[in-house]
Amino acid sequence: MEKRRGRSSQGVTIREVAARAGVSPMTVSRVINNENNVTPATSAAVMAAIQELKYTPNPAARRLAGSETFxxxxxxxxxxxxxxxxxxxxxxxxxxxxxxxxxxxxxxxxxxxxxxxxxxxxxxxxxxxxxxxxxxxxxxxxxxxxxxxxxxxxxxxxxxxxxxxxxxIDNYKAAHRMTQHLLSLGHRAIGFIKGHPNQTVSDQRLHGFLDALSEAGLDPRAAPIEQGYFNYRSGLAAADKLLALEPRPTAIFAANDDMAAAVLATAHRLGLNVPVDLSIAGFDDTLIAGTIWPALTTVRQxxxxxxxxxxxxxxxxxxxxxxxxxxxxxxxxxxxxxxxxxxxxxxxxx
Amino acid sequence: MEKRRGRSSQGVTIREVAARAGVSPMTVSRVINNENNVTPATSAAVMAAIQELKYTPNPAARRLAGSETFxxxxxxxxxxxxxxxxxxxxxxxxxxxxxxxxxxxxxxxxxxxxxxxxxxxxxxxxxxxxxxxxxxxxxxxxxxxxxxxxxxxxxxxxxxxxxxxxxxIDNYKAAHRMTQHLLSLGHRAIGFIKGHPNQTVSDQRLHGFLDALSEAGLDPRAAPIEQGYFNYRSGLAAADKLLALEPRPTAIFAANDDMAAAVLATAHRLGLNVPVDLSIAGFDDTLIAGTIWPALTTVRQxxxxxxxxxxxxxxxxxxxxxxxxxxxxxxxxxxxxxxxxxxxxxxxxx
DNA sequence: GCGGCCCTTGTTAACGCTAACATTAGAGGC
DNA sequence: GCCTCTAATGTTAGCGTTAACAAGGGCCGC
Missing domain, CATH: 3.40.50.2300 (Response regulator)
Known part of the structure; x- marks a missing residue:
């Protein structure tokens, strides 16, 4: 058994192909890479050698030698x-x-x-x-x-x-879709908790919500909306306000899950049964959505x-x-x- | 600005790390591969250089050079x-x-x-x-x-x-320590919610709790203990039972955060003020611990x-x-x- | 017929890393 | 004190490929 000179027992290398085809390794490389400055005859010979030896280029070596490593x-x-x-x-x-x-x-x-x-x-x-x-x-x-x-x-x-x-993702469309979901369940009084004003997605989610209301023939200006800041605590405050309204919303859509979880906690504190007395929807499908009970309906990215x-x-x-x-x-x-x-x-x- | 000599704009190489650490590339290689013939001091210097330069070995080069990649x-x-x-x-x-x-x-x-x-x-x-x-x-x-x-x-x-x-981690010791914390705050009626019986850590946490009680001169057999299953819902059920006791425990230690969060929700539902009327402790310091309000005292792994x-x-x-x-x-x-x-x-x- | 030009092929030197061998320095035996 | 032995580190070379440059050869125009 011939022992390889090198350390590793790689397969066929470009050099062996080159030797067999009677050209230099560089020419083989050019053929492999479909470069156009190769004579058809040479190319054919190289191709044949590749076939015969069942040569496959070593990807590691290619990557290393190539310049396209970012x-x-x-x-x-x-x-x-x-x-x-x-x-x-x-x-x-x-x-x-x-x-x-x-x-x-x-x-x-x-x-x-x-x-x-x-x-x-x-x-x-x-x-x-x-x-x-x-x-x-x-x-x-x-x-x-x-x-x-x-x-x-x-x-x-x-x-x-x-x-x-x-x-x-299309935040507008997702919020729109979620609102449609609530509407299709029969909700008409739907409260919304906005996200942090410094993030653009907040606006997009709000508009998806509002437009879905309009399309369903509801007046978006009548919808109860509270400002939130994407955290649990701001959700508690917003939920307090929304759930004190008369008539009370039958559903609340919060612009993220943390705030929705806060709505849930508040609802429980007030003795409301979720989802019977109040439906709650979140956004993001973060960990908390599946952890709490009842688990949150939400939008997953x-x-x-x-x-x-x-x-x-x-x-x-x-x-x-x-x-x-x-x-x-x-x-x-x-x-x-x-x-x-x-x-x-x-x-x-x- | 110095222009790179080579063709590509690779990231940090082993050579740069070596130069920075004042050793040869080979030594760096040895450190990366956890070989044992390197002085701790040298190893530390190399590690520091790696950190500073944010070096990551180039997998292509490694494979090519013949090291085994696991x-x-x-x-x-x-x-x-x-x-x-x-x-x-x-x-x-x-x-x-x-x-x-x-x-x-x-x-x-x-x-x-x-x-x-x-x-x-x-x-x-x-x-x-x-x-x-x-x-x-x-x-x-x-x-x-x-x-x-x-x-x-x-x-x-x-x-x-x-x-x-x-x-x-040492679950026994951690639970023991948390119990001591509650005891040192002045709690004597401390409820406990056990973890899932099919996980060994549940037992260890329970025993840490019980032993801390004994050491404080309390009778562990008198401690109110409920079975939980490491999820929110089981925490709700356990909390219901514990908080219905007379006299009501002044603190509840749950074997993980999800159950502790459920205790918090239940406490709120019952109109209890946390932590004034009830202290709650969790275990794990998962995301939920810091998300909810008030944030949970817990054990961080x-x-x-x-x-x-x-x-x-x-x-x-x-x-x-x-x-x-x-x-x-x-x-x-x-x-x-x-x-x-x-x-x-x-x-x-x- | 000859200089210049392009088109094909070859040569050289990396790419970043590590195996194998070489060297150094320190410990310890006699 | 000298020599051996060992542990730590350095040196050399090459893994298989391709970029950059060099060289050879045919073709054209004048």
Missing amino acids: RIGLLYSNPSVAFLSEFLLGALDESSKTGHQLVVEKCGATAATEKAALQKLLQSGVDGIVLPPPLCEAKSILADIAKSGVAAVAVAAGQPGPDVATVR PIAAMGRAAVSMLLDEMKRRRGGGGGTPAQQLLRHTLVERESTAAPSKP | RIGLLYSNPSVAFLSEFLLGALDESSKTGHQLVVEKCGATAATEKAALQKLLQSGVDGIVLPPPLCEAKSILADIAKSGVAAVAVAAGQPGPDVATVR PIAAMGRAAVSMLLDEMKRRRGGGGGTPAQQLLRHTLVERESTAAPSKP
């Missing part, structure tokens, strides 16, 4: 941990699959630390940056990125700037898919820029799902 | 999502840092789907498996793994088998660190086995913390 930065502050991990899963999967490097950087909540973390990332030589929420809406971050000239993709942002690619899409789009975007950069960054809209659980039902007294 | 499977059914996400973060971090591949597989709740998912993972050629709870206690899974001969590490399991490595440790131990274990396999799998105990938030205080009428 370095992708992912900067996050403090989104929901659940969101982040699922997102990361998708992003890592995609980047490892395509053989690119993903560098994850965490930053604090203040504008200064955000800026610092971004600079650190930029200095470490990333070619593109993925921005999950809420950073995707931070103006100063987006401005710094635009200035630096690296590619960026904003995830789950509402209204992206013109310089960045985006992956998101395909988070892992968004992570994959973000990386994939960023790669495209970086290639586009490297290639001269005609056109504009891509926008991608992923499909959301309405998750119907136990917190919604037909109103008891229609 | 494939690690992570099989999860449905632990708390929050636990999983943070755990995943740590596991991903560690595996990407050491340049190994992490394959995550989800399975359903039935024994059959668990078995199927495990088989799928094994067939995809993983060299080792990480088992977060509750799978780490599933006998049939552990048996199948033992039969297949791949390495495994059980996370947060109570009593591990002899064939698997484990990472966990260093979950991300456990993820990192699990992967790192698994790598050691796989090398150990490949190297002939003398000795036994490692056991690692990580440190927990008592997180004091707003749900506990001194009882109002002592």
Whole structure:
């Protein structure tokens, strides 16, 4: 048995193919890569050799030798941990699959630390940056990125700037759909808790809600609406106000799950039976939605898919820029799902 | 600005790390691969350089250079999502840092789907498996793994088998400490909600609680204890029973956060003021603990660190086995913390 | 018929990492 | 005090591929 000179027992290499075809390895490489400066005759000979030896190029070596290895930065502050991990899963999967490097950087909540973390990332030589929420809406971050000239993709942002690619769901449509769901159950008095005013999605969700009401022939100006800030505590306050109204709404749609959970807690405190006396709908399908009881009807974003899409789009975007950069960054809209659980039902007294 | 000599704009390379740490690239390589012939001081310096530069080994280069790249499977059914996400973060971090591949597989709740998912993972050629709870206690899974001969590490399991490595905290001590905390606030009538009987940690937490009572001179047999199953709903039922007692406990310690959140909801429903009328303590410090209001006093496991440790131990274990396999799998105990938030205080009428 | 040009093919040097071997420094025996 | 032995670190070379440049050869125009 012939012992290999090298360390590893790889399969057929490009050199063996080259030897067999009577050309240089480089020519084989050109054939493999469909470059056009090869004589048909040479090409045929190489092809034959490849067939005979059952040669397959070693992907690791290709990646290493090729220049197209990008370095992708992912900067996050403090989104929901659940969101982040699922997102990361998708992003890592995609980047490892395509053989690119993903560098994850965490930053604090203040504008200064955000800026610092971004600079650190930029200095470490990333070619593109993925921005999950809420950073995707931070103006100063987006401005710094635009200035630096690296590619960026904003995830789950509402209204992206013109310089960045985006992956998101259609928040308007999702809220619209959820409202339709409540309407179809027979609810007419539906309260709404708005999201944080500094995030664009808040507006989109609100408008989806309002438009669905209009379309159903209801007056959106009559709908009880309270301001919330995407956290549990603001949900408690908003729920207190909404549930004190006369007549009391038969359903409440909160712009995210944390606030919906707060509505549920408040309803229980008031002795209301959910969903019999009150239906509650959330948005995001975070952990809490399935934990509490009754479990929340909510809207689910395909988070892992968004992570994959973000990386994939960023790669495209970086290639586009490297290639001269005609056109504009891509926008991608992923499909959301309405998750119907136990917190919604037909109103008891229609 | 210095222009790179090479063709591509790769990220940080092993050479840069080596330069920064003042050693040769080979030494860095040894550190990354956890080889044992490196001085702790050198290793620490290299680690620091890795951290600072955010270095991740290039997997393509590794494969090409002939090192073995392990494939690690992570099989999860449905632990708390929050636990999983943070755990995943740590596991991903560690595996990407050491340049190994992490394959995550989800399975359903039935024994059959668990078995199927495990088989799928094994067939995809993983060299080792990480088992977060509750799978780490599933006998049939552990048996199948033992039969297949791949390495495994059980996370947060109570009593591990002899064939698997484990990472966990001292549940007994943590529950003991939390009980002491409640006692020191002046509580004497403390209710307890047990965890799922099929998980060893439930017992450990219960005993920590009981022993702390005894040591304080209280009769543990007099303590009001209800069975729970680690989910919100079982917490609701248990809380109903505990809060109907006469005299009512002034504090309730639930064996996990989900059940503690249910106690909080029930207390609110009954018009009790938390923490004035009732103190509530949880366990795990999952996302829900900080989300609800008042936020829960609870025990925090260093979950991300456990993820990192699990992967790192698994790598050691796989090398150990490949190297002939003398000795036994490692056991690692990580440190927990008592997180004091707003749900506990001194009882109002002592 | 000869210089310039393009078109094809070859050569060289990486890409980032690690196996195998080489070297150094320190410990310990006699 | 010298020599061996071992543990820690460094050096060299090459994994399989391709970018960048070099070289050869045919064709054209004048």
